[in-house]
Amino acid sequence: MAGAGTVRVERYSRLIPDETRRRRRRERGLSEEPLACIVSGRLSLPVDIPLLAEPAARVVLVTSSAASLPQGGAGGADIDYIRSRHDGALDLTAALTELHDRFKVRTLLCEGGPHLNTHLLAAGLVDELFLTVVAQAGRR
Numbered sequence: 041m042a043g044a045g046t047v048r049v050e051r052y053s054r055l056i057p058d059e060t061r062r063r064r065r066r067e068r069g070l071s072e073e074p075l076a077c078i079v080s081g082r083l084s085l086p087v088d089i090p091l092l093a094e095p096a097a098r099v100v101l102v103t104s105s106a107a108s109l110p111q112g113g114a115g116g117a118d119i120d121y122i123r124s125r126h127d128g129a130l131d132l133t134a135a136l137t138e139l140h141d142r143f144k145v146r147t148l149l150c151e152g153g154p155h156l157n158t159h160l161l162a163a164g165l166v167d168e169l170f171l172t173v174v175a176q177a178g179r180r
């Protein structure tokens with residue numbers, strides 16, 4: 041799971057580009073492609089993000105918006121929507137429940153930036169936190 045801002049900046053593409061790793065997933069009874077979840081309250085995503093154009097990608101867009109992305113034509117990602125809203129804002133608790141119920145997601149890795157992580161932490165939806173701190177050169 042990643043927030044729309046992170047996906048825009050990092051230009052997400054196919055999550056597992058290596059065929060060997062996809063084969064290993066198949067051998068373990070998993071799908072070749074993990075489900076990519078993008079959280080965007082307003083669904084403000086450019087359609088030229090490589091992940092959305094990848095035919096093998098499985099993408100769920102979590103949003104409070106009633107809008108949909110324009111169809112990219114044949115060959116794009118398989119995109120589903122989870123639309124979850126409460127009091128005019130995205131309801132992450134309900135969205136994660138639907139992600140579990142509809143898509144059988146039991147474990148979720150969030151690579152969200154500060155906005156998504158703040159909302160997940162505030163809603164009590166974080167079980168574990170892996171934090172990477174990168175020191176700047178010349179600083180102590």
